[in-house]
Amino acid sequence: MAVCVETAAAELRDVYNSGKTRTYEWRVSQLKAMLKIAIHHEKELIEALNSDLGKHEHEAFLHEIAAVRSACRMALKQLHRWMKPEKVKTSMTTFPSSAEIVSEPFGVVLVISTWNYPILLSLEPVIAAISAGNAVVLKPSEVASATSSTMSKLLGQYMDVSAVKVVEGGIPETSALLEQKWDKIFYTGNSKVGRVVLAAAAKHLTPVILELGGKCPAIVDSDINLTVAARRIISGKWGCNSGQTCVSPDYMITTKDYAAKLVDALSSELERFYGKDPVNSKDMSKIINSRHFERLSKLLDEEKVSGKIVIGGQRDKANLKIAPTVILDAPEDSLIMNEEIFGPLLPIITVNNIKDGINLITSKEKPLAAYIFTNDKKLKEEFVQRVSAGGIGVNEVTLHLAEDTLPFGGVGESGMGSYHGKFSFDAFSHKKPVLYRGFNGEISARYPPYTPRKLKFLKAVLSGDIIGIIRALLGW
Amino acid sequence: MGVEAEATVRELRAAYTTGKTKSFEWRASQLKAIQKMLTLHSDQIIQALRSDLNKPEFEAVIHEICVVSASCKLALKELHRWMKPQKVKTTLISFPSSAKIVSEPLGLVLVISAWNFPFALSLDPVVGAIAAGNAVVLKPSESAPATSSLLAKLVDKYMDTSAVKVVEGAVAQTTALLHQKWDKIFYTGGSEVGRIVLTYAAKHLTPVVLELGGKCPAVVDSSINLKVAARRIIAGKWGCNSGQACISPDYIITRKDFVSQLVNIMSVELEKFFGKEPLQSKELSSIINAHHFNRLVKFLDDGQVSGKIVCGGERDVSNLKIAPTIILDVSRDSIMMDEEIFGPILPIITVDKIEDCFGVINGKEKPLAAYLFTNDKKLEEKFVANISAGGMIINDTILHFLEPGLPFGGVGESGMGAYHGKFSFDAFSHKKPVLKRSFTIDISARYPPYTPGKCRFLSTVVQGNLFDILRSLGSCW
Numbered sequence: 041m042a043v044c045v046e047t048a049a050a051e052l053r054d055v056y057n058s059g060k061t062r063t064y065e066w067r068v069s070q071l072k073a074m075l076k077i078a079i080h081h082e083k084e085l086i087e088a089l090n091s092d093l094g095k096h097e098h099e100a101f102l103h104e105i106a107a108v109r110s111a112c113r114m115a116l117k118q119l120h121r122w123m124k125p126e127k128v129k130t131s132m133t134t135f136p137s138s139a140e141i142v143s144e145p146f147g148v149v150l151v152i153s154t155w156n157y158p159i160l161l162s163l164e165p166v167i168a169a170i171s172a173g174n175a176v177v178l179k180p181s182e183v184a185s186a187t188s189s190t191m192s193k194l195l196g197q198y199m200d201v202s203a204v205k206v207v208e209g210g211i212p213e214t215s216a217l218l219e220q221k222w223d224k225i226f227y228t229g230n231s232k233v234g235r236v237v238l239a240a241a242a243k244h245l246t247p248v249i250l251e252l253g254g255k256c257p258a259i260v261d262s263d264i265n266l267t268v269a270a271r272r273i274i275s276g277k278w279g280c281n282s283g284q285t286c287v288s289p290d291y292m293i294t295t296k297d298y299a300a301k302l303v304d305a306l307s308s309e310l311e312r313f314y315g316k317d318p319v320n321s322k323d324m325s326k327i328i329n330s331r332h333f334e335r336l337s338k339l340l341d342e343e344k345v346s347g348k349i350v351i352g353g354q355r356d357k358a359n360l361k362i363a364p365t366v367i368l369d370a371p372e373d374s375l376i377m378n379e380e381i382f383g384p385l386l387p388i389i390t391v392n393n394i395k396d397g398i399n400l401i402t403s404k405e406k407p408l409a410a411y412i413f414t415n416d417k418k419l420k421e422e423f424v425q426r427v428s429a430g431g432i433g434v435n436e437v438t439l440h441l442a443e444d445t446l447p448f449g450g451v452g453e454s455g456m457g458s459y460h461g462k463f464s465f466d467a468f469s470h471k472k473p474v475l476y477r478g479f480n481g482e483i484s485a486r487y488p489p490y491t492p493r494k495l496k497f498l499k500a501v502l503s504g505d506i507i508g509i510i511r512a513l514l515g516w
Numbered sequence: 517m518g519v520e521a522e523a524t525v526r527e528l529r530a531a532y533t534t535g536k537t538k539s540f541e542w543r544a545s546q547l548k549a550i551q552k553m554l555t556l557h558s559d560q561i562i563q564a565l566r567s568d569l570n571k572p573e574f575e576a577v578i579h580e581i582c583v584v585s586a587s588c589k590l591a592l593k594e595l596h597r598w599m600k601p602q603k604v605k606t607t608l609i610s611f612p613s614s615a616k617i618v619s620e621p622l623g624l625v626l627v628i629s630a631w632n633f634p635f636a637l638s639l640d641p642v643v644g645a646i647a648a649g650n651a652v653v654l655k656p657s658e659s660a661p662a663t664s665s666l667l668a669k670l671v672d673k674y675m676d677t678s679a680v681k682v683v684e685g686a687v688a689q690t691t692a693l694l695h696q697k698w699d700k701i702f703y704t705g706g707s708e709v710g711r712i713v714l715t716y717a718a719k720h721l722t723p724v725v726l727e728l729g730g731k732c733p734a735v736v737d738s739s740i741n742l743k744v745a746a747r748r749i750i751a752g753k754w755g756c757n758s759g760q761a762c763i764s765p766d767y768i769i770t771r772k773d774f775v776s777q778l779v780n781i782m783s784v785e786l787e788k789f790f791g792k793e794p795l796q797s798k799e800l801s802s803i804i805n806a807h808h809f810n811r812l813v814k815f816l817d818d819g820q821v822s823g824k825i826v827c828g829g830e831r832d833v834s835n836l837k838i839a840p841t842i843i844l845d846v847s848r849d850s851i852m853m854d855e856e857i858f859g860p861i862l863p864i865i866t867v868d869k870i871e872d873c874f875g876v877i878n879g880k881e882k883p884l885a886a887y888l889f890t891n892d893k894k895l896e897e898k899f900v901a902n903i904s905a906g907g908m909i910i911n912d913t914i915l916h917f918l919e920p921g922l923p924f925g926g927v928g929e930s931g932m933g934a935y936h937g938k939f940s941f942d943a944f945s946h947k948k949p950v951l952k953r954s955f956t957i958d959i960s961a962r963y964p965p966y967t968p969g970k971c972r973f974l975s976t977v978v979q980g981n982l983f984d985i986l987r988s989l990g991s992c993w
Contacts, residue, residue, distance in 0.1 A: 057878075059902075096966055097966070097971070098964075098966035098970065098971045099966075101971060101975065102971065102974055102975065102978065106975050106978045106979075107978075109979075110978060110979070113979075128919075128921040128922060129921055130919055130921065131918075131919060131920065131921070133915070133918045133919065134912075134915045134916075134918065134919055137915075139916075139919060139921065139922055141922065141923065142900060144904055146927070146928075147904075147928075223928065231721060234721060235718050235719060235721060238714070238717070238718035238721065239715055239718040239719075241714070241718075242711055242714035242715040242717075242718055243711060243715075245707060245710060245711060245714065245726065245728075245928065245929055245931075245932065247932040247933075250721065252721075264955065265955035268955045268958045269955070271958065271960075271962075271963055272958075274963070275962050275963055279962070279963065279964060313963055313964040313965065314964060314965075315965075321964070323964040323965055323966050324964075415955075420952075424618065424950055426535075428620055428623075428946065428948065429948065430948070431948060431949045431950070431951070432948060432949070432950040432951070433950075433951050433952075433953075434950065434951065434952040434953065435952065435953045435954060435955060436610065436613070436951060436952075436953040439609065439610045439613075439951060439953070440610075440615070440949050440950075440951040442607075442609045442610065442978075443604075443606050443607060443609065443610060443615060443949075443951060444607070445604040445605055445606065445607075445615065446604065446615055446617065446949035446951065447617065447947055447949055448949070451622070451946045451948070452622075452623075452699065452721065453721055455721075456721065456723040457723075458947070470904065470927045471923055471934070472904070472905065472906070472907060472908060472927070473907045473908070473916055473919070473922035473923055473924070474900055474907070474908045474909070474910070475907075475908070475909045475910070475912070475915060475916040475919060475922065476909075476910045476911070477909065477910060477911045477912045477915070478911060479740065479741035479744045479745070479891075479911060482744055482747075486747075486751050486755070487747055487750075487751055487755065487788075487789055488572075488574075488755060488789040488790060488797075488799040489789065489791075489799060490572060490573070490574035490799055494574070495573070495574055495577060495578070498578050498582075499577065499578070499582055502578065502582040502583075502585075502586055502918070503582065503585065503586060503589065504586075
């Protein structure tokens with residue numbers, strides 16, 4: 041397999057060097073091919089998502105397929121504009137001159153995807169890489185095996201396989217891929233493997249984007265429209281792959297006085313959404329596999345936590361389902377408060393003063409997203425000012441991902457780099473400055489032998505000091 | 517050493533956590549402090565650079581002091597604007613909503629500097645880190661000891677040392693610092709150490725800017741103003757720290773039938789600039805130390821090369837000086853054509869037709885800069901389209917370094933990330949998107965129980981097609 045990977049990488053490099061992926065025509069042809077896949081094979085893709093994740097068609101379509109189509113369409117619409125060099129004003133220092141910043145592809149890129157949004161998180165970075173003119177290898181997650189093989193089949197059928205390849209497999213295949221030299225690596229997953237990817241990239245000086253995770257907090261203030269807030273939280277948590285989403289609210293913070301109201305609101309809205317028997321609701325994804333099911337069960341069964349379940353807790357091991365579960369005041373040192381939950385469990389931590397919530401958040405690692413529900417402008421300002429996270433939602437959760445004008449990515453433990461919209465094109469481009477000069481407009485002050493007068497003149501030029509320039513020219 | 521590094525980081529983190537480095541006032545005060553340093557101590561700076569590199573005063577002022585001064589001036593002028601959140605449009609998907617992108621500091625930044633422009637390559641990144649609101653540790657290069665200790669002294673005197681520190685030292689101190697957790701690392705130097713820095717950074721998921729080097733080619737076409745071209749090459753090579761600059765033209769490519777013209781003009785201009793005895797010229801920096809001197813001499817004494825010296829070749833070991841040296845038709849597989857030269861030696865490769873230069877350049881790693889001298893628009897377009905480099909100049913050398921509107925950095929083996937001007941501010945910032953919604957207007961189509969009608973409605977919203985939205989609103993869910 042090491043041999044296959046090496047051969048594949050070499051083949052891609054030859055193709056890239058031929059220059060074909062850099063043309064507008066090639067990029068457009070590939071984006072159109074991808075769009076075709078997302079339109080004509082919608083049913084097949086939805087079935088694969090259902091097979092891997094028990095994902096309801098509503099989520100499968102909206103969160104994955106529609107998003108892929110949007111990304112293709114946006115790139116097709118904007119590509120001419122994105123590819124155009126950006127003219128830049130030059131200063132007196134290089135007068136007369138003109139300059140521009142040219143976007144060029146990096147070359148051959150590796151996209152390593154993950155299992156929770158296996159289609160979106162595979163194809164959206166690939167679309168980005170292609171729009172920027174790169175050749176690309178996609179390594180889908182082996183944990184979502186049906187989507188991995190469906191994507192492999194469809195990309196093999198529709199795309200230019202000399203420049204866009206899918207390599208399926210697990211750890212051995214990923215390790216073999218990471219040994220190769222790539223011009224960029226885009227990894228979505230967890231911080232442990234993120235470190236492994238970075239270390240491998242270091243050997244080849246490969247720049248990397250890491251889309252990781254973290255414990256995304258949601259502060260809930262009082263004096264808000266609690267029904268709407270509860271609905272949005274539920275939608276961003278259990279309505280997003282049963283909480284197996286990097287930007288789902290991981291835990292909540294509210295005041296001791298308000299907690300009961302919050303729990304009641306969540307309870308009644310949860311019942312409205314998922315019925316009285318939520319474990320059997322078809323509208324909720326299952327847990328991806330028994331390993332994660334066991335992991336989540338362990339979080340619930342920890343002695344200091346199990347007595348604090350206020351909603352849910354029911355599980356169906358055979359079908360890998362866990363009901364929407366809310367835990368009140370799990371201790372700070374419990375497992376559930378120390379690892380990213382990535383599942384349908386939602387701890388609520390109570391504080392005396394809502395501002396203590398901000399201190400709690402800033403004492404932890406920077407998360408991929410942080411949320412606050414409030415009508416208090418001052419509190420909101422303080423939250424935005426003090427909480428560092430990949431992205432922030434006010435009175436909303438997860439929706440910032442859907443806005444193409446906003447860069448999506450992490451900071452600190454939650455990752456580095458970002459994409460979506462034009463940020464995707466930029467993520468896979470080298471921004472090359474080009475300065476143009478003619479042979480006129482010679483400034484002989486640059487050249488030795490150096491004299492005090494030359495020095496004075498150039499100092500004035502570099503500081504944009506017009507009067508100084510004139511004085512120096514006049515020999516004053 | 518590890519204990520000291522840990523204590524340093526702990527102190528900085530405590531200072532950063534108070535929030536003080538985030539304020540406009542603190543940032544402006546620190547930038548002004550750097551300006552003060554430059555104004556009041558320029559003589560000492562020039563002296564230190566003379567001591568470390570035998571750098572002519574002219575280069576010390578123009579390439580180092582003025583560069584930092586210009587960066588401070590620009591940052592102070594633009595800081596309010598740079599710090600302002602950028603409002604962005606939102607779509608129907610989150611309607612009604614507003615959004616902005618907020619620039620926030622990353623936190624604790626480590627700047628590891630290099631020896632060739634030891635003042636500018638230390639303070640210029642520090643200016644960027646401070647402008648973006650970070651606390652910062654600067655590790656100057658131990659190979660330029662006078663500048664290193666002057667920096668330590670000046671920072672201690674003028675800056676807020678609870679949040680801006682200089683740690684002097686060599687490999688041991690640098691390694692101790694690299695073991696710590698930083699929120700960003702900015703490294704200028706060679707690719708070997710660049711890999712080491714990245715490997716340490718990986719342990720803490722620290723993002724890194726690497727400003728490395730490479731073999732910067734200069735292609736010289738015929739039918740140009742050869743005198744001007746020659747001067748600009750000389751200025752970018754020997755007028756830049758004796759070629760010990762990451763963006764100096766490393767080697768030249770020109771046509772076989774043009775090369776003698778080029779060599780002749782360059783010899784003439786070199787003599788105009790540095791006199792008949794260039795080794796005695798005060799306008800030429802020395803080689804930094806004996807190690808690099810010997811490295812460069814080895815290039816010259818290489819059997820494949822020594823017979824092809826057409827200009828220069830003289831050396832003065834006691835003063836660590838090498839005359840401007842041009843070598844013709846170096847073998848493509850000589851060591852000189854393999855390693856970054858970083859010195860006052862300029863090999864010329866000749867080709868049959870000028871387009872052959874593409875094969876030569878693309879057969880090597882991506883350089884930090886690439887230069888082309890031509891009046892042929894088609895060649896120029898082909899060069900820009902087909903050569904990947906950190907940056908590029910047509911008909912000059914090194915000047916893109918001075919343009920604050922252009923990002924300065926490498927690609928591939930020559931580095932990652934960029935800085936200068938606003939790019940410095942951005943390099944040390946996290947761009948945090950903030951999406952704000954109100955509680956009014958809540959679209960229940962988002963919520964379970966899921967129905968085909970809800971899905972249809974939302975998909976039209978996602979596509980932003982108003983007509984379809986209105987149509988599907990008609991069907992109930």
